[in-house]
Structure formats: C-alpha cells, structure tokens
Amino acid sequence: MKRISFLSLAGVVVFLLIIFMNVNEEEPFSTGAVLDEAWDKFGLESFYVGVTNPVIYIKIDENTSETELRTYLEQNLSQSDLEYYTIDISPFNEQT
Structure with a gap:
C-alpha cells in the first residue's frame, strides 16, 4: 500500500513539475505582436x-528616433x- 501511495505521489509531483516548467517558459513575442506594440x-x-x-x-515620421526603434526591435523580436529578417526603417514621405 505504501508503494502505491509513493508512486502516485511521485507521478503527481512529476506532472506538476512538467506543467510548471511549460507555464513559466518565456517565449519572445511574435513578429506581429512586437510590431503592433512598436506602432503604439x-x-x-x-x-x-x-x-x-x-x-x-x-x-x-520625423519625430520618431530610428535608433530607439531599432533598439526596441532588437530587444523584443526573437x-x-x-x-x-532584414529591418528597413525609412522616413515616411507623404505624397500629395
């Protein structure tokens, strides 16, 4: 009986560790999510x-720092x- 209880407890502990490890994995944001955040x-x-x-x-636009944007992307993209990807940042030229 003790052996069955021990094996059951060990199985539960292993199961909880697997769940805990998967939940706590930090994955980088997707490309789209990072660009949406940069948009805002x-x-x-x-x-x-x-x-x-x-x-x-x-x-x-002319008020946006290319250096700050590039740093943000380098820190947040996977x-x-x-x-x-190659990142091509250029000024916006509004055509009239």
Whole structure:
C-alpha cells in the first residue's frame, strides 16, 4: 500500500513539475505582436513584413528616433526573427 501511495505521489509531483516548467517558459513575442506594440509606442506611419522577401519595412515620421526603434526591435523580436529578417526603417514621405 505504501508503494502505491509513493508512486502516485511521485507521478503527481512529476506532472506538476512538467506543467510548471511549460507555464513559466518565456517565449519572445511574435513578429506581429512586437510590431503592433512598436506602432503604439513609436507612432509608426506604416510597416510591412515581407512574405517571400524576408524584410520588415517600417516607415517613420520625423519625430520618431530610428535608433530607439531599432533598439526596441532588437530587444523584443526573437533571435530567429533577427537572423531571418532584414529591418528597413525609412522616413515616411507623404505624397500629395
């Protein structure tokens, strides 16, 4: 009887550890979520993520710091995104 109780308790502990480890994994934000957050934080004019061409195109106005935006993206995009995509930040030119 003690052996069954011990095995049951050990199984529950292992199960809880697996759940705890999966819940606490910190995953980087998705590319879209990071760019949406940058949109709100930096007031981007536009952005586009290339599908066949691995480039993230971003248009900013004259009041947005390209350096701060690039730092934000480097800190928040996943390492695989930073290796896969080229980030192209350019000023927004409104055509009249």
